[in-house]
Amino acid sequence: MEKSETKRLIPVGISSCLLGNQVRYDGGHKRSKYCLNVLSDCFEFVPFCPEVAIGMSIPREPIRLVGNAEAPRVRGVKNPDLDVTDEITAYADTVSQEHQELCGYILMKGSPSCGMERVKVYHENGMPNEAGSGAYAARIMRNNPALPVEEEARLNDHILRENFITRVFVYSSWQEEVMKNPSLHEVIQFHSRHKYQLMAHSYEGYKQLGQYLANEAPNKPLNEVLADYILSLMTHLKNRANRKSHTNTLMHILGYLKRDIDSETKQDLLDAIEQYRTSKVHLVVPLTLLKHYLKRHGSDYIQSQAYLDPYPHELGLRNYI
Ligand code: SF4
Secondary structure: OOOOOOOOOEEEEEEHHHHOOOOOOOOOOOOOHHHHHHHHHOEEEEEEOHHHHOOOOOOOOOEEEEOOOOOOEEEEOOOOOOEOHHHHHHHHHHHHHHOOOOOOEEEOOOOOOOOOOOEOEEOOOOOEOOOEOOHHHHHHHHHOOOOOEEEHHHHHOHHHHHHHHHHHHHHHHHHHHOOOOOOHHHHHHHHHHOHHHHHHHOHHHHHHHHHHHHHHHHHOOHHHHHHHHHHHHHHHHOOOOOHHHHHHHHHHHHOOOHHHOOHHHHHHHHHHHHHHHOOOOOOHHHHHHHHHHHHHHOOHHHHOOHHHOOOOHHHOHHHOO
8 A cells, every 4th residue: 555644544552572573572573464564554553562561571481371360360480479460450551541542452362461362371270271361451451441452363354354443443533533522412423424334233233322322312421421432332343244234234325325326227236235245246346336326426424424435445355355
């Protein structure tokens, strides 16, 4: 992709070793080509290595999670007296407090500090316990449960990749369009632009949030509405959209064109949606066709839907789902 001078890069936290920094316990790194070569065109990565930040050396003694899988301690592998749990969680609190600009976070899998899930936890006697989350990652996610978080390795899955990047762009729009000058009116406008995106991920969420804004939000303090809305939206967006839910969304959008297109064009659009539903083409095919006609005949409301252009098309994400 060509870098644009004026494009705003979205601030996204990342495990420092994924940027190629040699900060791992063995002095190595885990450079991610996708993050560095592709996502860096949209994201401004802000690297954090919690273990180095709390004063551990490079190289250093490896650490691991020990005890209760829900709330494990971070201890030395060779020296169990080394316990850095409190330092790591305190550092996560500092990052959460001082980096509220972050609109997403990409973590290194399997790390007792940075792993998002399925990190090995051991009993005191060294036997494996249930898996858990790295101590730093768990605290970052607890401090801001609406923040889009994903492990770099999971970005190899096209659906998870598209889902995470969608969430980062939605969260970034929320920060830019609502939180800079928050009001119930701005929340309702934001919701209006994201209706079909939400529908593709969760029809239930689409109905629930619409009802919440219409019936409950006007009687609640604004701060509560902001917190409730964004957490609920980001939680629903974590649901993976699939061919059935995208097809339903495409059919709703097609409904906006029915009166303005002839029957032959309508049939072409229906055929493209059917080909997508039956896995013969990817999502980009019916959407490109729909967008073509929406540009000519669509109302401002439907053309403003984030679902039509959720992220730069150069990322090519809809060519694979
Ligand atoms: S603590 Fe996190 S950033 Fe640092 S080396 Fe381990 S996984 Fe990478």
